Amino acid sequence: MQSWIESANAPLTDFPLENLPFGVFRTGKSSDARIGVAIGDTLLDLFAADESHLLDGLAKETVAACRRDSLNHLMSLGRKASSSLRARLMDLLSDPGAKQKVEPLLQKQVDIEMQLPAHIGDYTDFYASIYHATNVGRLFRPDNPLLPSYKYVPIGYHGRASSIVVSGADIHRPSGQTKTAEADTPHFAPTQALDYELEVGFFIGGGNAHGCSIPIDEAEAHIFGFCLVNDWSARDIQAWEYQPLGPFLAKSFATSISPWVVTMDALAPFRAPAFRRAEGDPAPLPYLNSSVDQTSGGFDVKLEVWLRTERMRRENTEAVRLSQSNLQDLYWTPAQMLAHHTGNGCNMRSGDLLASGTVSGSTDDSRGSLLEITRRGAELLQLPNGEARSFLEDGDEVTLRGYCEREGQARIGFGSCSGTIRAATPSCENVESLSKQRIGGEATP
């Protein structure tokens, strides 16, 4: 399918006519946030689309729901509503006759600033890559890398919602308690083992009532769409704090997500079998067992991590790809994660974010974190320009990319999820003044 927007027809665009991911943007610091869909190197402003009365029927009702500063309400409307809107927008963006009316509603992506797509009530991070779990487990328990629960339980934990930021936000090196093997006591200092994690997240569309589980075969109807997630991690803080209650401050300083939410509709041509369990592996328990797993429980999404150091920027050399993996290699499907998460009656709300955990593959070039690549810093990662890394250094820019490619299908891209490491800010000068301002004034949220 061709669009009258030329850039949407470029072979390597992330945002062809068949994608139309949803996002939230502002045209400037002081302007209101609005919802748009990406198409080529532009976006279509859905607030303006509603104003222009270009749509009718359910698509018209749905675009009216897009007069908000987040996708939560649209997400809550369910698949039929967003599918209907997407289909009608595809018509308008491919019909040359609509060009005159629709073109004024476009904005160049370079001119706008993307926001978080949703108010995220709760954020959950899973551990769904068996290769990642094995790589990490091997560092701590060489003889017994995988815990006995792994093949039965989609392991996950609650993450911090407040510190989720959109791609492009700088990441300040966090401080925390760490203890080296040689030291008698811990100390508090900026982390020396800052890492990224290559992940994919999915947003909840319609939620479930508290106390009512979502059955596995209903689960995908509750998923609105996908984004990229970088679960930044401080490995030295993590090692000292994580027993017995799991990761906490090692992760909660920041999590970056890509701004565009790629819908289930756009991903439909890229369904893939769920993970093929090895001979002798247990079958999923019935509440996690879906009849469609063997044909289409998974998603064939190619994932990449790129690094550009301060020196590369200074010398004007390109970023370096550190790894490639595929969402298809997850041991657990998104539907299994969601059915498991609600199996105890836990309620999901529209806009909640569930992430996969680090997506690693079976090969050395598919390890989704530096922890795995450098074996916890033991083996330096050599970069082509002579630099080397055990973990991230200040000035390093990490970019995640994701895309679907298949013969005969348009390429569906996720855009990118980037963040640059900045020096630690051991004391913010505004903290004291903040707590004074608070008195009688509105607090920083």
Place this chain on the structure above:
Amino acid sequence: MQSWIESANAPLTDFPLENLPFGVFRTGKSSDARIGVAIGDTLLDLFAADESHLLDGLAKETVAACRRDSLNHLMSLGRKASSSLRARLMDLLSDPGAKQKVEPLLQKQVDIEMQLPAHIGDYTDFYASIYHATNVGRLFRPDNPLLPSYKYVPIGYHGRASSIVVSGADIHRPSGQTKTAEADTPHFAPTQALDYELEVGFFIGGGNAHGCSIPIDEAEAHIFGFCLVNDWSARDIQAWEYQPLGPFLAKSFATSISPWVVTMDALAPFRAPAFRRAEGDPAPLPYLNSSVDQTSGGFDVKLEVWLRTERMRRENTEAVRLSQSNLQDLYWTPAQMLAHHTGNGCNMRSGDLLASGTVSGSTDDSRGSLLEITRRGAELLQLPNGEARSFLEDGDEVTLRGYCEREGQARIGFGSCSGTIRAATPSCENVESLSKQRIGGEATP
């Protein structure tokens, strides 16, 4: 101090003139939520108080901020605002001359329904009782109950915000994966080890900017007030799922909190020294070390757990007290928890909830969970009517209470935090219809 409201002067009331905790109530299912303060067996409707123009100055500005359906905005205004409002309300509720004007603004507590006091963006649960950590650790590692990090790190984890419910809400027995020691494989079924945890929570008033830590000596200025928390736990699910990422579905099915938020002002007369560390224990690292700890880092709040079984209700016998402990026995102060939590730059938002973890004391009658009392079900708890418990049974009502008492001071109470265990709902009949309704309709949040 005496109020013209007689019930506020009763010696054992939780809500004398000196307390005035804030909460959110509705007068009926279809009415809007409003903010009120508890006084004796009534509450003062702050929406009505604003309408009646009884206040002036900062108190008037502040009461105008109470025209909301949650305390978040009031919390964000900082201590000076809420203190000023509380002081002026104390005047009005003690001055017999104000009775005629104020009395019409009162509602009987029995006539209203309490709501969650705030929209809780993020919920964090700590593990701050060294007695609890030791009791639990001993069950798993008899020779080495306390992990080496415990005396350095205020251990905590992110909890689930969506499933926090207000006192009075029924708790359905959750299902989940468990595996007994004898079984080869796990199964999915209602928990057989449902437990309560006696905790205290504190709400964030003014937040901090992302990336900026809150210094220990500023931390209390960011705390708005306290409530009771019951962190319901399914011990069998927890045992099977918690490695390596910590508790997840064993806790996220429900957390109950008491509806009234007792302010830092009301608690001021009950400050107490922080935990006295044993000879040889490390001093807190500098970022957790406050000059006021030795005099007033802690809070002298008496805490109790009461159980009333189905049979006790049927036979009309009273609830039984299972334990008594004191918030003063926490190894870490609330200020230390907050300074630690933001030490990595994690941002707090007004209305975020941080809880203490189970508050147990050093004695056998001060163990704050059945896990500890029955040593993981190994020793039955005998009740006076001949019943016995290893863990909770359907129909059991658990009530937490908290109060401060000290010679020469008015008693400051927290009210109660109750929940009754109901049978598991393995499949909610409305789940399928929900996911159908979703399509084109508004989702259940």
